[in-house]
Amino acid sequence: MPRKALLVILDGAGDRANRELDYKTPLQYARTPNLDSLARKSMVGLMDPIAPGIRAGSDTSHLNILGYDPYKVYTGRGPFEAAGLDMELEPGDIAFRCNFATVDDNLVVKDRRAGRIKEGTHELAQALNGLKIEDVEFFVKEGVEHRAALVMRGPGLIPFVSDVDPHGTGLKIHDAMPLKEEAEKTARLLNLFVRKSYEILKEHPVNKEREKEGLLPANILLPRGAGMAPHMEKFSAKYRMKGACVVGTPLIRGICKMAGIEPIDFPGATGSYDTDMKGKFRHAVEALKTHDFVLVNIKAPDIAGHDMLPKKKVEVMERIDEAVGYLLKILPEDVALIITADHSTPCTVGDHSGDPVPILVYASDSRREGTEFNEIACARGSLRIKGSDIMSIVLNITNRAEKFGA
Numbered sequence: 001m002p003r004k005a006l007l008v009i010l011d012g013a014g015d016r017a018n019r020e021l022d023y024k025t026p027l028q029y030a031r032t033p034n035l036d037s038l039a040r041k042s043m044v045g046l047m048d049p050i051a052p053g054i055r056a057g058s059d060t061s062h063l064n065i066l067g068y069d070p071y072k073v074y075t076g077r078g079p080f081e082a083a084g085l086d087m088e089l090e091p092g093d094i095a096f097r098c099n100f101a102t103v104d105d106n107l108v109v110k111d112r113r114a115g116r117i118k119e120g121t122h123e124l125a126q127a128l129n130g131l132k133i134e135d136v137e138f139f140v141k142e143g144v145e146h147r148a149a150l151v152m153r154g155p156g157l158i159p160f161v162s163d164v165d166p167h168g169t170g171l172k173i174h175d176a177m178p179l180k181e182e183a184e185k186t187a188r189l190l191n192l193f194v195r196k197s198y199e200i201l202k203e204h205p206v207n208k209e210r211e212k213e214g215l216l217p218a219n220i221l222l223p224r225g226a227g228m229a230p231h232m233e234k235f236s237a238k239y240r241m242k243g244a245c246v247v248g249t250p251l252i253r254g255i256c257k258m259a260g261i262e263p264i265d266f267p268g269a270t271g272s273y274d275t276d277m278k279g280k281f282r283h284a285v286e287a288l289k290t291h292d293f294v295l296v297n298i299k300a301p302d303i304a305g306h307d308m309l310p311k312k313k314v315e316v317m318e319r320i321d322e323a324v325g326y327l328l329k330i331l332p333e334d335v336a337l338i339i340t341a342d343h344s345t346p347c348t349v350g351d352h353s354g355d356p357v358p359i360l361v362y363a364s365d366s367r368r369e370g371t372e373f374n375e376i377a378c379a380r381g382s383l384r385i386k387g388s389d390i391m392s393i394v395l396n397i398t399n400r401a402e403k404f405g406a
């Protein structure tokens with residue numbers, strides 16, 4: 001009988017030896033009885049999210065894990081951010097992530113986040129949405145606070161343009177520059193659009209009102225992270241499994257959406273420290289009633305790694321372990337459970353590194369190899385794989401793989 005599968009990605013969970021933790025990794029140092037007992041019933045090992053030593057982004061790693069070659073489908077995070085905000089993308093669209101920002105009359109950035117604007121961005125986005133310059137249409141949608149996404153649709157566009165966002169205050173906005181000759185049109189029209197966004201937004205009633213209240217106006221849209229929307233074969237066609245996901249970050253949500261994996265949203269599913277981990281597992285188990293494959297992403301370990309806080313990362317791991325204890329109580333018996341990370345974010349580095357991450361593959365009849373769930377103990381297991389191997393392993397452990405040969 002084919003099984004269903006739950007894939008849990010502990011974002012950035014892999015780490016290195018931290019002096020504050022007696023030269024252990026946070027996972028090694030943390031008290032994780034539930035993960036450890038699960039490891040004892042699982043195949044375990046190490047995974048290179050892309051390839052040994054390659055520093056994976058969360059986006060390229062998730063693509064690779066889901067079986068989409070990031071070297072083929074990924075040109076930048078823009079399209080996945082846009083899809084994560086439920087914008088409809090067509091293959092060939094150029095998309096950017098953007099900030100609503102505040103600039104002065106000389107287009108010098110006063111605040112990259114427009115005073116962390118909370119309200120009115122829907123109206124501001126609407127004022128720009130659907131603009132047409134020459135034969136290219138521009139679509140804008142607001143995200144959380146100052147965040148937004150921009151999509152360019154039209155002939156002759158390619159994503160190889162530099163950022164308009166100067167990534168700092170007191171700096172004049174940059175002109176997008178073509179990074180390849182063929183990108184001249186994309187860069188030129190993008191620059192026209194950004195200036196147009198200033199002309200429109202500075203006069204917008206939302207900003208007039210903000211200025212009256214002494215708040216910074218969100219008077220320009222600053223794009224960055226250009227990428228082209230790829231054609232991606234639907235997950236259900238690729239694996240004959242209906243997929244769902246429970247994730248807190250728009251970027252990962254967007255990757256899933258573009259793969260045809262249905263996002264399950266609920267208010268506690270944030271991409272922050274205080275995300276509702278048990279709620280994520282509860283919704284995942286619920287989704288397994290109607291789907292064959294569910295992906296859960298928990299962002300908190302990655303944040304602790306970026307913040308370079310090993311003790312905090314230990315605390316996050318112990319909270320995850322508690323939530324895993326809850327998951328094991330509610331997970332139907334014959335579901336396969338795979339737990340791993342999308343990359344390491346060592347607290348000693350404060351950013352993603354190319355160190356491999358631990359993985360466990362559990363099913364009721366999986367080989368029982370593990371001792372504890374961490375980078376060191378899992379290294380003694382049988383698995384030494386790449387992210388692109390995971391879906392084959394999922395198909396095998398769920399008894400869905402097609403035989404190769406007679």
Ligand SMILES: [Zn+2]
Binds near residue numbers: 011012058302
């Ligand atoms: Zn990540």
